[in-house]
Amino acid sequence: xxxxxxxxxxxxxxxxxxxxxxxxxxxxxxxxxxxxxxxxxxxxxxxxxxxxxxxxxxxxxxxxxxxxxxxxxxxxxxxxxxxxxxxxxxxxxxxxxxxxxxxxxxxxxxxxxxxxxxxxxxxxxxxxxxxxxxxxxxxxxxxxxxxxxxxxxxxxxxxxxxxxxxxxxxxxxxxxxxxxxxxxxxxxxxxxxxxxxxxxxxxxxxxxxxxxxxxxxxxxxxxxxxxxxxxxxxxxxxxxxxxxxxxxxxxxxxxxxxxxxxxxxxxxxxxxxxxxxxxxxxxxxxxxxxxxxxxxxxxxxxxxxxxxxxxxxxxxxxxxxxxxxxxxxxxxxxxxxxxxxxxxxxxxxxxxxxxxxxxxxxxxxxxxxxxxxxxxxxxxxxxxxxxxxxxxxxxxxxxxxxxxxxxxxxxxxxxxxxxxxxxxxxxxxxxxxxxxxxxxxxxxxxxxxxxxxxxxxxxxxxxxxxxxxxxxxxxxxxxxxxxxxxxxxxxxxxxxxxxxxxxxxxxxxxxxxxxxxxxxxxxxxxxxxxxxxxxxxxxxxxxxxxxxxxxxxxxxxxxxxxxxxxxxxxxxxxxxxxxxxxxxxxxxxxxxxxxxxxxxxxxxxxxxxxxxxxxxxxxxxxxxxxxxxxxxxxxxxxxxxxxxxxxxxxxxxxxxxxxxxxxxxxxxxxxxxxxxxxxxxxxxxxxxxxxxxxxxxxxxxxxxxxxxxxxxxxxxxxxxxxxxxxxxxxxxxxxxxxxxxxxxxxxxxxxxxxxxxxxxxxxxxxxxxxxxxxxxxxxxxxxxxxxxxxxxxxxxxxxxxxxxxxxxxxxxxxxxxxxxxxxxxxxxxxxxxxxxxxxxxxxxxxxxxxxxxxxxxxxxxxxxxxxxxxxxxxxxxxxxxxxxxxxx
Numbered sequence: 051x052x053x054x055x056x057x058x059x060x061x062x063x064x065x066x067x068x069x070x071x072x073x074x075x076x077x078x079x080x081x082x083x084x085x086x087x088x089x090x091x092x093x094x095x096x097x098x099x100x101x102x103x104x105x106x107x108x109x110x111x112x113x114x115x116x117x118x119x120x121x122x123x124x125x126x127x128x129x130x131x132x133x134x135x136x137x138x139x140x141x142x143x144x145x146x147x148x149x150x151x152x153x154x155x156x157x158x159x160x161x162x163x164x165x166x167x168x169x170x171x172x173x174x175x176x177x178x179x180x181x182x183x184x185x186x187x188x189x190x191x192x193x194x195x196x197x198x199x200x201x202x203x204x205x206x207x208x209x210x211x212x213x214x215x216x217x218x219x220x221x222x223x224x225x226x227x228x229x230x231x232x233x234x235x236x237x238x239x240x241x242x243x244x245x246x247x248x249x250x251x252x253x254x255x256x257x258x259x260x261x262x263x264x265x266x267x268x269x270x271x272x273x274x275x276x277x278x279x280x281x282x283x284x285x286x287x288x289x290x291x292x293x294x295x296x297x298x299x300x301x302x303x304x305x306x307x308x309x310x311x312x313x314x315x316x317x318x319x320x321x322x323x324x325x326x327x328x329x330x331x332x333x334x335x336x337x338x339x340x341x342x343x344x345x346x347x348x349x350x351x352x353x354x355x356x357x358x359x360x361x362x363x364x365x366x367x368x369x370x371x372x373x374x375x376x377x378x379x380x381x382x383x384x385x386x387x388x389x390x391x392x393x394x395x396x397x398x399x400x401x402x403x404x405x406x407x408x409x410x411x412x413x414x415x416x417x418x419x420x421x422x423x424x425x426x427x428x429x430x431x432x433x434x435x436x437x438x439x440x441x442x443x444x445x446x447x448x449x450x451x452x453x454x455x456x457x458x459x460x461x462x463x464x465x466x467x468x469x470x471x472x473x474x475x476x477x478x479x480x481x482x483x484x485x486x487x488x489x490x491x492x493x494x495x496x497x498x499x500x501x502x503x504x505x506x507x508x509x510x511x512x513x514x515x516x517x518x519x520x521x522x523x524x525x526x527x528x529x530x531x532x533x534x535x536x537x538x539x540x541x542x543x544x545x546x547x548x549x550x551x552x553x554x555x556x557x558x559x560x561x562x563x564x565x566x567x568x569x570x571x572x573x574x575x576x577x578x579x580x581x582x583x584x585x586x587x588x589x590x591x592x593x594x595x596x597x598x599x600x601x602x603x604x605x606x607x608x609x610x611x612x613x614x615x616x617x618x619x620x621x622x623x624x625x626x627x628x629x630x631x632x633x634x635x636x637x638x639x640x641x642x643x644x645x646x647x648x649x650x651x652x653x654x655x656x657x658x659x660x661x662x663x664x665x666x667x668x669x670x671x672x673x674x675x676x677x678x679x680x681x682x683x684x685x686x687x688x689x690x691x692x693x694x695x696x697x698x699x700x701x702x703x704x705x706x707x708x709x710x711x712x713x714x715x716x717x718x719x720x721x722x723x724x725x726x727x728x729x730x731x732x733x734x735x736x737x738x739x740x741x742x743x744x745x746x747x748x749x750x751x752x753x754x755x756x757x758x759x760x761x762x763x764x765x766x767x768x769x770x771x772x773x774x775x776x777x778x779x780x781x782x783x784x785x786x787x788x789x790x791x792x793x794x795x796x797x798x799x800x801x802x803x804x805x806x807x808x809x810x811x812x813x814x815x816x817x818x819x820x821x822x823x824x825x826x827x828x829x830x831x832x833x834x835x836x837x838x839x840x841x842x843x844x845x846x847x848x849x850x851x852x853x854x855x856x857x858x859x860x861x862x863x864x865x866x867x868x869x870x871x872x873x874x875x876x877x878x879x880x881x882x883x884x885x886x887x888x889x890x891x892x893x894x895x896x897x898x899x900x901x902x903x904x905x906x907x908x909x910x911x912x913x914x915x916x917x918x919x920x921x922x923x924x925x926x927x928x929x930x931x932x933x934x935x936x937x938x
Contacts, residue, residue: 053196056380063381064220067388070244071224071237085240091325092332093243094315096250098125098306099340100180101187101387102456104249107341109362111348115284118344120295121456122337124302129334132307133326138474139317140326142563146637147629151313151466152401156638158473158560159481160552166405166638168485169466170398172492173310174406174435175500176462177398181439182446183455184387187362188213189443191383194366195376214440217391218433225396226429238392239319245389250340252382253365257343259375260350260368268346275349284349297526300533301457304464310401311393391436399432404636407431412642421594424634446503458499461529465491468537472544477557483544491536498528580619584647585627592634592643601630624648713756717749759892766899773816773903777927780813780820780846780853781806787824788844791832798832800840807847814927815904823897823908827857827920830893834861834918852906852923863912872910873898897922 074085084090102121110118125132142148146157151173156166189210224238264271275281306312320326351364359367366383369376407427411418420427468491469484498513517527549557589598605626606612619627624644631640724742728734765771788802795802831842841860846853864872873894901908901922908922 053192056192056195056377059377059381060216060384063384064216067220067241067244068223071241074240075237081240082236085236085243086321088322088325088328090239090243091315091320092329092336093246094239094319095312095329095333096246096336097242097311097315097389097393098309099246099249099337099386100390100456101184101383103340104253104383104386105187105191105362105365106183106456107344108348108351108364109360111284111345112352112361112364115286116345117295117298119341120298121302122341123295124299124304125306126334126337127299128303128306129330132303133330135307135471135474136316136320137323137326138563139313140320140323142560143317145559145563147633148637149318149633150397150401150404150636151308151310152405153632153637154313154317155466155469155473155484156405156636158556159469159484160550160556161637161641162481162485163405163409163638163642165481165485166401166636167409168488168492170401170405172462172465172488174398174402175492175496176459176465177310177394178435178439178442179446179455179462179503180459181391181394181435182443183459184391185210185214185440185443186455187383187387190360191363191366191380194363195370195380210443211440214436217388218395218436220388221392221395221399221432221436222429225392226399226425226432234319234321235396238396239315242315242389242393245385246336249382249386249389250336252378252385253340254343256365256369256375256379256382257347259372260365261343261346264350271346271349271353274353278349278352294523294526297522297529298457301460301464301529304467305460308463308466308470309394310397311390314393314397395432395435398435399428400636402431402435403428404639408635409639409642412639416646418591420592420635421590421597424592457525458503461499461525461532462492462495464529464533465495465536467533468540472540473557473560475561476544477554477561478549479540479544479557480547480549480553482547483540483542486543487536487538487540490539491532494532494535495528498532580624580648582617582619582623585619585623588643588647589627589630592631710756710760714753717752721746721749759896762896763892763899766896766903771903773819775814775816775904777812778815778817778820779810780815780855780924781810783815783817783820784824784844784846784855787821787828791825791828794829794832795842798835798837798840800832800835800842802842802844805843805845807845810846810848810853811926813853813924815924816900819900820904820924823900823922824855824857826893826897827922831857831859831861831918831920835859836861848926852925854921854923857920858913858917860917863916864910864918866912869910869912869918873908 073081107118107121139154142157143154146153148154148157152166152169155169156162159165189208192209192213224241225235261268261271266273278284347365347368348361351359351361351368355364355367365379366376369379403424407430408420408424411420411427465488468487469479472479473484513524513527513531516531517524520527520530522530586598586602589602593601605623609622611623628637628640628644631643634640635643724746728739728742762771784804784806788804791802828842828844832840835842836859839860843858844856845858846855848854898908901924905925906923908920910918910920913919
């Protein structure tokens with residue numbers, strides 16, 4: 051493949067990344083929302099999968115079998131602990147405005163400058179080999195595709211150096227736009243998330259294509275692999291190798307927590323703690339999918355190529371005859387490497403500039419104006435890191451495998467673990483112990499792993515004898531030895547050194563982070579005074595005149611301060627200035643600069659404890675106030691709902707009174723009119739007189755029914771209605787009720803069918819009232835049945851100690867909303883004006899009261915095939931039940 055073509059393809063890919071980052075920062079709100087969402091957060095955490103995963107896992111699987119999985123099992127097994135630790139770290143980072151891992155250590159251990167310097171140095175030494183690994187992957191895959199040889203220069207150009215420069219420019223353009231390290235980098239997260247999607251897609255596509263082209267499929271592949279002399283070793287976990295698994299799982303879980311890029315995306319860039327819950331299951335799923343086909347591809351490479359071929363690049367070799375696929379594989383590997391480089395160099399550039407370069411410049415040139423130089427110092431740091439990584443690749447990485455470089459970096463990063471975990475959960479851990487432990491672990495790691503890598507002749511101590519004695523691998527021996535001694539030094543030194551007031555303060559604030567109010571900062575961080583012009587001059591020096599003026603004006607506006615009449619800065623102002631400086635140059639350097647203009651008063655341990663106790667009480671009081679406020683809001687909402695309900699009931703009452711009086715007035719008007727006619731026309735024909743008298747009688751009966759219904763309802767609701775309950779046969783009652791409605795059914799041309807179960811036991815009921823219910827439901831069914839071909843089906847049967855009666859019509863049915871509310875006593879009344887059936891709406895309400903007073907239930911529901919089902923239940927006569935049970 052043409053090198054120029056592949057370079058153009060890579061530049062186009064970088065252009066896409068740039069567009070994604072740009073629109074995530076400034077584009078459409080939907081893009082911004084996605085970049086702030088949980089999916090982007092989880093995918094950004096997948097930056098853990100680098101070129102080591104894309105290329106190195108296959109190489110590891112081809113030479114050592116299944117132990118490549120340990121690097122991913124570590125994070126997966128540690129996920130529950132990772133969730134708890136990261137959630138606590140996020141809360142602390144937000145409170146203290148922490149932007150890097152070094153800031154975290156510095157803030158925890160008393161804003162100790164040497165602590166930040168040491169952490170930055172440890173991480174720098176550990177990350178340079180890791181970045182070198184990525185450069186090596188890009189360079190060698192590029193050489194392989196363009197020259198079919200590993201490590202060959204293309205047209206005399208060092209592809210590794212070119213890749214280093216291109217990625218440096220891209221990182222500088224994206225990652226150094228803002229001075230504040232803790233400021234959200236939405237564009238960077240969107241780019242990293244996109245690259246995580248690209249690398250898993252390409253890896254799966256290429257793997258599937260490779261395996262699909264293998265004759266005979268997967269079964270034949272594993273059958274053929276038996277000819278490999280070490281096949282049994284590759285597919286099993288050797289006894290001695292079990293210890294390697296444990297150590298790899300241990301360091302990978304710690305690296306997942308403490309790698310600068312993981313801390314950056316998991317803690318600093320987190321926008322919501324709820325995203326952590328999604329990561330708990332989505333990230334293990336990602337690891338599972340991307341590793342699913344690693345081993346089969348590794349076996350394919352072993353069978354296809356001689357031993358001289360580097361197994362790390364089997365995927366590139368296996369797709370070499372398909373240019374489009376091999377180009378895609380290169381882009382996938384490039385995406386895996388570039389995402390790691392971008393995030394890591396941004397994080398490390400901030401740490402190196404804030405904790406190594408700026409403090410040195412402050413000592414050498416304390417009066418220099420840093421306001422326009424801090425970003426350039428950070429950019430210079432990134433450039434230096436990239437060039438050192440390229441130099442490591444050329445000096446050491448070319449003769450070392452990707453996995454070996456990665457494990458070396460992981461062990462270096464793991465040296466931060468004792469001080470990090472102790473700082474979160476052990477109050478006695480202090481700066482002296484943390485510093486001594488990390489330094490000891492770092493020296494051991496450098497002597498045992500880095501020096502032999504740089505030059506085998508510099509190996510001062512072979513751990514082979516110790517590993518043989520322990521029965522574990524050399525790598526495992528280094529892991530256990532460095533971490534054990536590191537932790538022991540941390541605990542012993544912390545236990546036997548004196549803690550300062552600041553150590554106690556910071557330990558309390560970190561270990562019991564949820565117990566303290568943020569107001570402690572205003573009272574505790576500084577005890578002293580300073581001249582406001584000095585504070586202003588300090589802010590001008592690092593933030594610039596314009597930025598300093600903006601933040602001071604905002605502070606004065608919020609706090610109601612007039613700097614002309616109050617030239618002295620109080621503790622709150624000093625703390626505010628320190629936070630602003632910390633965002634630009636880190637907390638340790640900020641503390642040094644603030645201390646240079648503040649006349650600090652020493653505070654005792656007792657005073658610290660008192661202030662912390664007060665802060666804790668303030669927080670508890672705030673929590674109580676918040677609880678009471680929430681209860682007040684809830685009570686207000688309940689009152690609002692009750693008021694709305696009262697208004698609704700008032701409206702229903704008005705509607706009811708209107709309808710009832712209307713129903714009363716209609717027959718009364720008719721009666722009066724007909725009575726006046728009879729009175730005024732005594733000579734009226736006898737037949738006409740009888741007609742008018744019959745009408746008057748019918749209207750009187752209508753009035754009587756209405757008044758009876760109202761009185762019945764009132765009696766039910768007041769509990770004054772007495773039921774005349776007797777043992778009765780429900781089948782006979784249904785038969786009589788239906789017979790009474792026979793004429794009405796014929797009039798409406800409705801067929802009524804009964805399906806009554808035989809042998810139903812008697813019920814204990816008020817027969818008149820239950821008859822009233824049956825007639826009401828039956829008349830409703832006749833009213834709503836299909837007028838062209840009306841059918842009503844009545845069934846009754848026993849179920850669970852009750853008799854159930856169903857009356858089903860074939861009408862238009864009833865909506866679910868009406869079915870749930872039609873038994874409300876005013877419901878139909880309220881819908882008189884919306885073409886609902888005429889009536890007072892009391893019939894079904896009375897039916898409901900009657901059935902409930904018998905201990906049964908009544909309801910309506912729509913039938914699936916149309917129509918409405920009205921059902922009610924009645925308990926079997928208890929006396930009859932007892933009688934049957936006694937017979938049994």
